[in-house]
Amino acid sequence: MAQDDDAGGAPDVDDAADELYGLHPDQFVPRRTELVKAARAAKDREAATAIGALRKPSLGAWLANVLARESPDEVAALEELGGSLRSAQEELSGDALRTLTRQRRELVGALVARARRLARQDGVGVGDSVARDLENTIAAALADGDAARAFAEGRLTTGLEPGVGFSGGSQPAGGGRRGSATTTRRPPPRRPSSGGVETGSAGGGDVEDRREQEQREEQEEERRRAREAADRAVERAREERDDADRALERTRARAEQAGSDLDDAEETVRGLRERLERAEAAQERAREQRDEASQAREDAETAADEARRALDQAEAERADLE
Numbered sequence: 001m002a003q004d005d006d007a008g009g010a011p012d013v014d015d016a017a018d019e020l021y022g023l024h025p026d027q028f029v030p031r032r033t034e035l036v037k038a039a040r041a042a043k044d045r046e047a048a049t050a051i052g053a054l055r056k057p058s059l060g061a062w063l064a065n066v067l068a069r070e071s072p073d074e075v076a077a078l079e080e081l082g083g084s085l086r087s088a089q090e091e092l093s094g095d096a097l098r099t100l101t102r103q104r105r106e107l108v109g110a111l112v113a114r115a116r117r118l119a120r121q122d123g124v125g126v127g128d129s130v131a132r133d134l135e136n137t138i139a140a141a142l143a144d145g146d147a148a149r150a151f152a153e154g155r156l157t158t159g160l161e162p163g164v165g166f167s168g169g170s171q172p173a174g175g176g177r178r179g180s181a182t183t184t185r186r187p188p189p190r191r192p193s194s195g196g197v198e199t200g201s202a203g204g205g206d207v208e209d210r211r212e213q214e215q216r217e218e219q220e221e222e223r224r225r226a227r228e229a230a231d232r233a234v235e236r237a238r239e240e241r242d243d244a245d246r247a248l249e250r251t252r253a254r255a256e257q258a259g260s261d262l263d264d265a266e267e268t269v270r271g272l273r274e275r276l277e278r279a280e281a282a283q284e285r286a287r288e289q290r291d292e293a294s295q296a297r298e299d300a301e302t303a304a305d306e307a308r309r310a311l312d313q314a315e316a317e318r319a320d321l322e
Helices: 013-020 025-041 045-052 059-070 072-091 094-121 128-143 145-153 204-321
Strands: none
Touching (some): 013 025, 025 045, 059 072, 059 094, 059 128, 059 145, 072 094, 072 128, 072 145, 128 145
């Protein structure tokens, strides 16, 4: 994290850029504001201006930056694979070009799939347009070494477009703009002239042959490294896909179990409701019976009182007769 005024000094611009372009998109502007305030508090106007000039990345650029930080080996492999593709095109090597093109498709697909997963982990949905933006950035990195290096830095502000040359869409240290750079391609191997051995030195043809052989070996080594990097990226993507499939299966199993538990709970609730309804009905019947019994008791007590009074009166009348 960039040093700030709490640590007693102005934020370092390079550290600030690294921090900002690794943040969730919603955190970029608030954190940039904090860093600018820290630089101003430390009376470093140059740092404050440079940090304030750092542009918030587009969603596609943010996705590319996340990918560059979380999968640096795979992103670094783009430059090697792109160089091998360009060499194969220059040499018109059909077999090598087909192999590298297949690896290119696999690597691009693996990188886009991994970027989608990383975005989901940050709670960011990736639509088709953003995915295409990322694919264009990867294609630009494959087509141009400068674009590949800018991608690997993880400070893009906009997606890159494949084409001739590269106009920077990344932020270097200090927040400045990267200048234009065109792709420097390796020249095709020189071939001996139809006249045979070149003049000017004895054995010149052997030297030229050795140079061509060394160049071919270097190019083959570059292609081999690119293939290995692409294979590693694809294998890693497959492992992550398998992990995701297993996690999905576990989630489905838990969801099914939760659904079954919910059904059981609802059945239990229904049973309890029925028991409660029966208990309430029994309670109502008991209340009615109690009321009836109370009324019967009152009636009996009234009848008893009347009988006692009648008895008292009868006894009094008999006494009078005596």
